[in-house]
Structure formats: structure tokens, C-alpha cells
Amino acid sequence: MKTVLITGANRGLGLEFSRQYAQAGWQVIACCRNPEKATALAQMASHDNGIRIVQLDVQNHQQIEALATELKGTAIDVLISNAGIYGDRHGFGAIDYQHWHTVMQVNVFAAVKLAEVFACNLALSEQGVFVALSSLMGSITDNTSGGSYLYRSSKAALNAAMKSLAFDFRQQGTGVIIFHPGWVRTDMGGPNGLIDVDESIAGMREQVEKFSISQTGCFINYKGAAMLW
Template identity: 45%
Template sequence: MATVLITGVNRGLGLEFIRQYAAAGWTVLGTCRDPDNAVEAKALAAAEPCVTLYKLDVGDTDAIAELADTLRGTAIDVLILNAGVMAERTGLGTLKAEEFQHVMNINVVAPAMLIQAFADHVAASEKKVIVGMGSTLGSIGGNNSGGLYSYRSSKAGLHAIMKNASIDLKEKAIIAIAMHPGWVVTDMGGHGADIQTDTSIAGMMAVIEQLTPDDSGRLLTYTGEELPW
């Protein structure tokens, strides 16, 4: 049975990831900052023996190391770096350094630390895939509207990390990609977004399942299309 580890499963994309992977028969390991208050994820874990929740603040590097140690010996077929944040003040004239730094820490530094901590877990698996939750908003070539300074910067940084990982982990036969989930109806995406979470997650899971080593280092959408860096 394949195993997936997903960060940030208390709501939105992460919650739908654990729901669909559990339905597909995978062993599902989900993390969030406060599992006791993650009502829907906690209920799903109670109903599905294949789902286990772990407490993890991805901004805490010691906690990342502790979880990696807890899961030592567990082969992780797919590692999905889903946890992320967006600052309230995002344009020139309203930027706040502390908010900007928080976004960069959660969206850029944390994924790098997670990859470092769990690379050997992934390398020990059959599928050997790491997915960073990127965004078309992090595409420099696709930026025609400006704004969203911290979020755009963080996703561009995440894209760079996934490209780096695709090179540095090639010797471990790990496939590392960034994925744009689409504009999804979530707390972050808003109610006016284009697609629902079930459509996004089903699409990403299908793309992940079909990945080959030649895909490593690419920025793909939930439909499998390639985006410009």
C-alpha cells in the first residue's frame, strides 16, 4: 500500500487531499498545527483507519526534525508540501516586514526544511515523488498584473526550491515538481474562484500518478499543463 504525507490538512486543499487519498486506499499521514481543533480532518481520521494526523507547525524546524525521527523507517511514496499562508498587506504602500517574513518562512523556508528532513523517507519508497504547492502567481514569466508581493515572491521561491531539489535529489531517483492547483474555492482562494477542491485534487492526483523522471523540475498545473517559470 502506497503512503502519502501531506502538510496543512486542517482545511482546503490539504483536507481534500487526505479525503481523496484515503478513498483511493493509500496510507495517509497528515499534519496540521492543531489536530485537536481540525474538526473535519479529525473526524476523517476517526472514520478511516488508513489516516493518521500529526501535530506539526511547519515553521518550527525542531518540530520538523522530530516528526522525521518519529517516522524513521516509514517509506513515503509522495510528499506533498501543501501548508502555506498569504499576508493581508500585499501591495506597495501597505507592506509590513514582519508579515512578509512570516509568509517567506512558511511558504519557502519550511518546504526546504521538510525536503531536507524527509528526502530519505521518500527515497526509500517505490514512487519517490515530492510535490511543492506552487502557483501561477509565482510565475515571473506569467506576471502581468503585479501586486501580491509577499505571496508572489514566496511561490517563486518555492518554485526555485523544487527545481533545486529535482537536481540535488536526482541521484536518489526522486521526482520533485511544483504544482499549480488552479484558482480554487478555499478560505485563501475565496468564493469567486474557478474550481472546487475536489476537481483540483483529483486533477493533481492524476498528474502525480503519471509522473516520470523526465517530469522532475517542472512547474505543472492540476491538468498537467506546463507553466512558465
């Protein structure tokens, strides 16, 4: 049985990743900050014993390290760094710089920390894959409207960090995929999104299944199309 670890598994993309991987027969380690509030995830887990809910605040590096210690020796086939926040409360002239730091902690630092501490687990898989949920809003080339300073900068930084990670992980045979999931109708994406969450997740899962190490470090959408940096 294959194992996937998912952060931010309590809603949106993370919840749907958990559902689809569990239905496919995978062991799902579903991480979220407040399991007691994750009612949809808990209900899902009550009907599928392949889902294990784990309390994890990705801003807390001690918690990440503790989970890695607990899972020492366990092969992780796919690790999905999905937890993220938008963060842009105000526009230029009224930027909350302390909150900007929080956005970077959640959207960038957490992903790199997860990669560091779970590198050995991914190396135990026949083809471990580290998946980072990014956004086309992290593309500098595609930025034609400005704004969203916090979110755009965090996703651009994530893309840069994951590109570097791809070179380090290639030495151990672990791949890295940076995904633009599309404009999805979720709490973060809003009701005007262009696609439903199940379509986005099914597409990304297909790309993970088809992945080869020659593609490591790629920035693609859920259909596999290359995204602009």
C-alpha cells in the same frame, strides 16, 4: 500500502488530498498546526483508520526533525508540501516586512526543510515524489498586474528552490513536481474561484500517478499543462 504525508491537512486542498488518498487506500499522515481545531479532519479520521493526524507547525524546524526521527525507516511514497499562507495585508507603501518573513518561512523555508529531513524516507519508496503546492502567481512572466508582493515573491522563491531540489533528488531517484492547483474555491482562493477543490485534487493526483523521473522539476497545473516561469 502506499504512504502519503501531507502538511496543512486540516482544510482546503490539504483536507481534500487527505480524503481522496484515504479513499484510495493509502496510509495518510495528515499534518496540521492545531489538530484540536481540525474538526473536519478529525471526523474524517474517525471513519477511516488509514488517516493519522499529526501535530506539526511547519515554521518549527525542531518539530519537523522530531517527526522525521519518529518516521525513520518508513517509506514515504508522496510528500505534499501544501501548508501555505497568503500574507498580503497591505499594498505597496505599507508593507509589513516582519510578516513577509513569516510568509517566506511558511511558503518556502518549510518546504525545503521537509525535503531535507524526509529525503531518506522518499528514497525508500520505489518512486518517491515530493510535491510542492505553488501558484501561477509565482510566475514572473505571468505577472501582468503587480501587487501581492509577499505571496508572489514567496511562490517565485519556492519555484526556484524546488527546481534546484529536483537536481539533488534526481540522484536518489526521487521526483519533484511543482503544482499550480488552479484558482480553487477554498478559504484562501475565495468563492470566485474557477474550480472546485475535488476537481483540482483529483487532477493533481492523476499527474502524480503518471509522473516519470524525466519530468522532475516541472511546473504544471492540475491538468498537466506546463506553467510559465
